[in-house]
Amino acid sequence: MSVYRINIVLFGIRTIGSALIREVIKNQQSLLDHHNIDLRFPIIANSNLAFFEKEDQKNNWEADVNQLTIPYTMSYIIDRAKEKGHENLIAIDATRGPEFAKSYISLIQNGFDIVSVNNIVNSLHHDYYTEVRRNLKKYNTEFLYESHISPGLAVVDTIKDLQASGDIVTKVRTVTSNSLSYIFSRFGNEAVPFSKILEDAEKLGYTHNDSREDLSGIDVARKLLIIARELDQKVELKDIKVQSLLTESISKSTSKVIYNSQKKILDRFFKIAKQNQKEKHVLRYIGEIDLEHNTFEVKLVSVPIDSNFGQLKAGEHLIELYTLNTGTTPIRIQGAAFGKQNTAKSILNDILKIAERKRTAVYS
Numbered sequence: 001m002s003v004y005r006i007n008i009v010l011f012g013i014r015t016i017g018s019a020l021i022r023e024v025i026k027n028q029q030s031l032l033d034h035h036n037i038d039l040r041f042p043i044i045a046n047s048n049l050a051f052f053e054k055e056d057q058k059n060n061w062e063a064d065v066n067q068l069t070i071p072y073t074m075s076y077i078i079d080r081a082k083e084k085g086h087e088n089l090i091a092i093d094a095t096r097g098p099e100f101a102k103s104y105i106s107l108i109q110n111g112f113d114i115v116s117v118n119n120i121v122n123s124l125h126h127d128y129y130t131e132v133r134r135n136l137k138k139y140n141t142e143f144l145y146e147s148h149i150s151p152g153l154a155v156v157d158t159i160k161d162l163q164a165s166g167d168i169v170t171k172v173r174t175v176t177s178n179s180l181s182y183i184f185s186r187f188g189n190e191a192v193p194f195s196k197i198l199e200d201a202e203k204l205g206y207t208h209n210d211s212r213e214d215l216s217g218i219d220v221a222r223k224l225l226i227i228a229r230e231l232d233q234k235v236e237l238k239d240i241k242v243q244s245l246l247t248e249s250i251s252k253s254t255s256k257v258i259y260n261s262q263k264k265i266l267d268r269f270f271k272i273a274k275q276n277q278k279e280k281h282v283l284r285y286i287g288e289i290d291l292e293h294n295t296f297e298v299k300l301v302s303v304p305i306d307s308n309f310g311q312l313k314a315g316e317h318l319i320e321l322y323t324l325n326t327g328t329t330p331i332r333i334q335g336a337a338f339g340k341q342n343t344a345k346s347i348l349n350d351i352l353k354i355a356e357r358k359r360t361a362v363y364s
């Protein structure tokens, strides 16, 4: 079988984008040897500049990107890719924020498959969500995003497999925040103030730059929304009831300086919440979908220390899927889903899935 070349057009080249390039370079030979797949990056772009590979350049991307980038528009990238005859084009969305979502439809209409790590795109308005899927069907292209919930854990694939088998998910419970998993695991086991553990989580890189994004619950809510939509629920972010862990005085509307100087305000609330629990219970911040009662919630709960949620180690994710077939014993997907390398591996897995399906389609 001849070598199957995949041309990756990468958007976003800072933390995750560069980790992906390194992961591909690290695995390039073994992908060739074991899968006969040659992954190349002919076009790499950040928010306003793009690098276009010349035939004799390979793997020197850092120097090239620093020296040889030019301003671009999306239609220029699409035209250039066609003009160069690049086949099997996969666009990678390793951008941050909602801006790049505007380009999805035109990429799909021009035959690009898409792998995304930017989960904001799947939590935009449902009309956009369905428009993307309508176009994917029409243009026979794929959109994979396993890293949107827990990089490295096959949450989306498991749901799709359950649906394909005819089973019906009735309830979902999740811990999908690296930072809040870390914080509550330690808070349950140690006699240390909440704010001290929060600061440790910040130093270790578990939180966003502004940890209020974690404490507000929006990140967990966004992931819950993505799961809900996988379960064919027509819901928006506003339909998810979110219990924020922030107090009014240090909410997003106050400055970061004030927030940083007043984190200790949180200690009293969490000390009381800890004390008010039944014996041998710990706090966890969970997302919950109950389709029987049509509820979508993100909240602080108290769970037995010997339960699956109570046993979670610092930083671990856990997704429980209750289905009609499995009854009261849920399917559990659990593990560490932290770090740029883990995320890069998850993107690479999605790329390889698309590559294998494309190749199978060509040879069948």
Ligand SMILES: NC(=O)c1ccc[n+]([C@@H]2O[C@H](COP(=O)([O-])OP(=O)(O)OC[C@H]3O[C@@H](n4cnc5c(N)ncnc54)[C@H](OP(=O)(O)O)[C@@H]3O)[C@@H](O)[C@H]2O)c1
Pocket: 011, 012, 013, 014, 015, 016, 017, 045, 046, 047, 048, 094, 095, 096, 097, 099, 100, 117, 118, 119, 120, 147, 151, 339, 340, 343
């Ligand atoms: N970091 C992690 O550990 C992690 C883990 C899981 C998921 N994620 C998700 O992965 C995505 C990337 O994260 P990151 O940490 O790599 O972010 P980052 O360090 O902020 O880098 C974002 C990159 O995207 C580029 N970009 C922004 N808007 C763009 C646009 N409209 N078109 C093209 N490029 C654009 C930026 O270009 P400029 O340099 O020009 O601004 C930058 O290169 C985010 O959505 C994040 O939520 C990150």
